[in-house]
Amino acid sequence: xxxxxxxxxxxxxxxxxxxxxxxxxxxxxxxxxxxxxxxxxxxxxxxxxxxxxxxxxxxxxxxxxxxxxxxxxxxxxxxxxxxxxxxxxxxxxxxxxxxxxxxxxxxxxxxxxxxxxxxxxxxxxxxxxxxxxxxxxxxxxxxxxxxxxxxxxxxxxxxxxxxxxxxxxxxxxxxxxxxxxxxxxxxxxxxxxxxxxxxxxxxxxxxxxxxxxxxxxxxxxxxxxxxxxxxxxxxxx
Amino acid sequence: xxxxxxxxxxxxxxxxxxxxxxxxxxxxxxxxxxxxxxxxxxxxxxxxxxxxxxxxxxxxxxxxxxxxxxxxxxxxxxxxxxxxxxxxxxxxxxxxxxxxxxxxxxxxxxxxxxxxxxxxxxxxxxxxxxxxxxxxxxxxxxxxxxxxxxxxxxxxxxxxxxxxxxxxxxxxxxxxxxxxxxxxxxxxxxxxxxxxxxxxx
Numbered sequence: 001x002x003x004x005x006x007x008x009x010x011x012x013x014x015x016x017x018x019x020x021x022x023x024x025x026x027x028x029x030x031x032x033x034x035x036x037x038x039x040x041x042x043x044x045x046x047x048x049x050x051x052x053x054x055x056x057x058x059x060x061x062x063x064x065x066x067x068x069x070x071x072x073x074x075x076x077x078x079x080x081x082x083x084x085x086x087x088x089x090x091x092x093x094x095x096x097x098x099x100x101x102x103x104x105x106x107x108x109x110x111x112x113x114x115x116x117x118x119x120x121x122x123x124x125x126x127x128x129x130x131x132x133x134x135x136x137x138x139x140x141x142x143x144x145x146x147x148x149x150x151x152x153x154x155x156x157x158x159x160x161x162x163x164x165x166x167x168x169x170x171x172x173x174x175x176x177x178x179x180x181x182x183x184x185x186x187x188x189x190x191x192x193x194x195x196x197x198x199x200x201x202x203x204x205x206x207x208x209x210x211x212x213x214x215x216x217x218x219x220x221x222x223x224x225x226x227x228x229x230x231x232x233x234x235x236x237x
Numbered sequence: 238x239x240x241x242x243x244x245x246x247x248x249x250x251x252x253x254x255x256x257x258x259x260x261x262x263x264x265x266x267x268x269x270x271x272x273x274x275x276x277x278x279x280x281x282x283x284x285x286x287x288x289x290x291x292x293x294x295x296x297x298x299x300x301x302x303x304x305x306x307x308x309x310x311x312x313x314x315x316x317x318x319x320x321x322x323x324x325x326x327x328x329x330x331x332x333x334x335x336x337x338x339x340x341x342x343x344x345x346x347x348x349x350x351x352x353x354x355x356x357x358x359x360x361x362x363x364x365x366x367x368x369x370x371x372x373x374x375x376x377x378x379x380x381x382x383x384x385x386x387x388x389x390x391x392x393x394x395x396x397x398x399x400x401x402x403x404x405x406x407x408x409x410x411x412x413x414x415x416x417x418x419x420x421x422x423x424x425x426x427x428x429x430x431x432x433x434x435x436x437x438x
Contacts, residue, residue: 065379065382065383068379069376069379069380070376072372072373072375072376072379073369073372073373073376074372075372076368076369076371076372077365077368077369077372079368080364080365080368080369124372126375127371127372127374127375127376130355130359130371130375131367131368131371134359134367139305139356139359139360139422139424140305140306142352142355142356142359143301143302143304143305143310143352143353143356144301144302144304144352146301146351146352146355147297147298147300147301147302147348147349147352148297148298149352150297150347150348150351150352151294151297151298151348153290153293153348154290154291154293154294154297154348155294157264157286157287157290158287158290158291158294
């Protein structure tokens with residue numbers, strides 16, 4: 001394992017942290033951005049299938065940002081208390097579930113309620129990650145790490161259109177509306193988290209041992225193979 | 238809360254706010270601006286729209302790593318904001334090709350500026366105050382994401398041309414760049430000790 005042997009110098013440890021921490025964070029941010037833009041793609045179907053007017057759509061889109069903005073500070077304070085692993089996993093799981101619940105929207109009221117809840121659930125990802133990066137990277141490295149994290153916005157804007165269009169073509173495929181296609185694809189994602197975040201505490205241990213992780217310490221005994229319930233427990237652990 | 242309302246944090250928030258105005262305006266208006274370049278299919282508009290984001294990705298990948306010392310951070314931040322302003326300025330006055338190049342030039346610096354600006358609150362706050370402070374900075378920046386596109390829409394409605402909105406935003410960015418000149422990190426020597434700083438950058 002190159003990673004295990006290479007982490008003997010500070011530079012190598014930095015590299016290891018970039019490799020272990022950044023990909024998941026970038027994916028999380030891409031999903032969060034796609035989530036915001038997908039609602040624009042579902043607009044037409046909300047109108048046709050559920051009789052939600054353009055004005056109601058606009059209000060719903062705005063309500064999301066209301067609770068989103070209000071929840072950012074509390075979310076970060078909680079994360080400081082309970083730790084990043086649990087809290088970022090919580091953010092992703094709840095927003096996946098609420099996005100999936102969008103598939104069951106019945107009319108304007110349920111649409112508004114879900115948008116408000118989505119704002120609360122999704123708030124805190126960006127400031128949470130900004131805080132998280134201060135735990136791991138020193139001043140010299142942090143701008144670089146933040147730059148990598150923000151790649152998520154670029155990717156989301158590059159792939160957002162085509163992905164949304166492809167999901168829209170799922171319309172009627174599973175007997176649901178296009179909106180439900182968008183939502184369900186989101187709900188599957190957060191389950192990847194625990195294994196990855198397990199890797200983080202391995203790096204932390206490596207750090208405490210003076211940058212010299214043993215081979216076993218870095219090898220990733222991640223969770224994807226385990227049954228779903230075990231994974232669900234790992235999220236709340 | 239008291240910790241967050243210091244002049245330096247508010248200054249960082251102001252710069253971030255101006256940045257978010259620009260970012261969200263470009264996110265919302267770029268496709269419609271590009272579709273006015275000529276007879277383009279939806280696919281082509283999509284492809285052209287992705288060009289500035291590819292430029293932004295390159296910028297985010299390659300440039301923030303140079304922001305290692307307070308002096309370099311500030312220089313990169315100010316240069317970044319001025320480059321964004323210049324790019325949007327070019328985009329607002331020229332034909333399709335140069336306009337798109339202007340957007341690309343501007344986009345290169347989008348995430349360079351954003352990744353550096355978060356170093357400032359982090360250098361002045363600690364612990365709980367830092368946790369809440371980062372939430373506060375981001376929530377205020379989010380306001381820019383509201384103000385930008387709606388102001389842009391209002392300007393387009395009243396003057397009939399989206400390009401006038403871009404000119405206003407370019408001006409706002411120049412103001413932000415001037416403001417960014419006054420940003421100092423918490424651990425940075427105050428004014429007067431600038432000479433020693435120059436020696437180690």
